[in-house]
């Protein structure tokens with residue numbers, strides 16, 4: 001069993017249970033980083049009995065409403081959860097009316113989202129990993145701003161504001177991609193911040209990054225490239241994960257000619273394992289991007305092959321709309337004027353147009369979809 005120390009990084013004082021479960025302590029460190037509640041920490045130790053394999057969904061949030069609905073789902077099914085903000089989602093969190101020419105809104109919004117989650121998460125009683133999503137070369141000022149916030153928070157509280165950040169230089173040459181990750185990981189590792197990086201390309205379009213025209217072969221990462229990343233980053237610290245392309249596409253489209261091949265992830269593990277002398281069967285922490293719209297079987301194969309985190313955005317966006325859409329359609333007669341509805345010309349409609357009523361319907365359907373994502377990944381009842 002890993003022993004918790006109360007320092008919120010299990011790596012700092014924990015003893016790894018056995019060499020046959022490599023990476024579990026790192027995963028727990030990732031999970032444990034924002035834990036403040038001893039009860040939850042104790043509950044997390046259950047994860048060290050890791051006979052089952054599971055991954056945790058990372059849900060993109062754009063407002064406190066979305067974040068709360070995600071936390072509610074995690075609480076209901078007693079499981080850890082990853083809450084993440086994209087660069088665009090961060091800007092939205094701060095307010096769409098703000099200028100963002102120097103990433104100032106994205107930086108402020110990311111901080112606001114993190115502080116909001118930190119303020120309410122203890123009441124939900126679940127471990128939360130706070131993460132930031134794709135950061136391409138041109139968005140590095142956003143990354144810098146978040147890191148500065150991490151460093152400032154660390155000075156005051158002894159832990160970073162965020163649990164982890166993603167760098168996505170996958171559009172750049174491999175050498176530049178790895179060198180940039182190395183540069184930032186050196187700054188993050190002493191604070192205990194996890195790094196997620198991407199090599200290979202996720203297709204589709206998300207948040208203004210349009211990879212819909214990319215050649216299909218580039219959507220499948222090669223094991224040699226992953227090994228190069230592992231070699232460079234493991235020299236700095238153990239807390240990193242790799243988003244490898246295995247035919248992933250952001251968004252949900254009609255089935256096309258890009259085939260999701262989660263079985264390839266097993267080949268990456270095999271390759272890395274062999275290079276490491278075969279002591280660890282699955283030495284890589286892998287991340288599944290573009291998970292929306294995947295079949296349960298594809299998800300299962302990905303998890304079996306070492307995926308520890310699966311991003312879900314498109315499907316939860318849709319779910320958030322469904323509740324609101326249905327409410328507006330079903331209550332249409334109550335939403336045409338402030339006074340007057342099918343029950344009478346003088347009947348007030350405040351209890352229908354109050355945002356706490358109709359936004360709440362979206363929160364309910366989103367929360368239900370988050371639970372499905374958790375179930376698909378085996379992330380249920382772990383606390």
Ligand SMILES: [Zn+2]
Pocket residue numbers: 134202250289290311
């Ligand atoms: Zn992604």
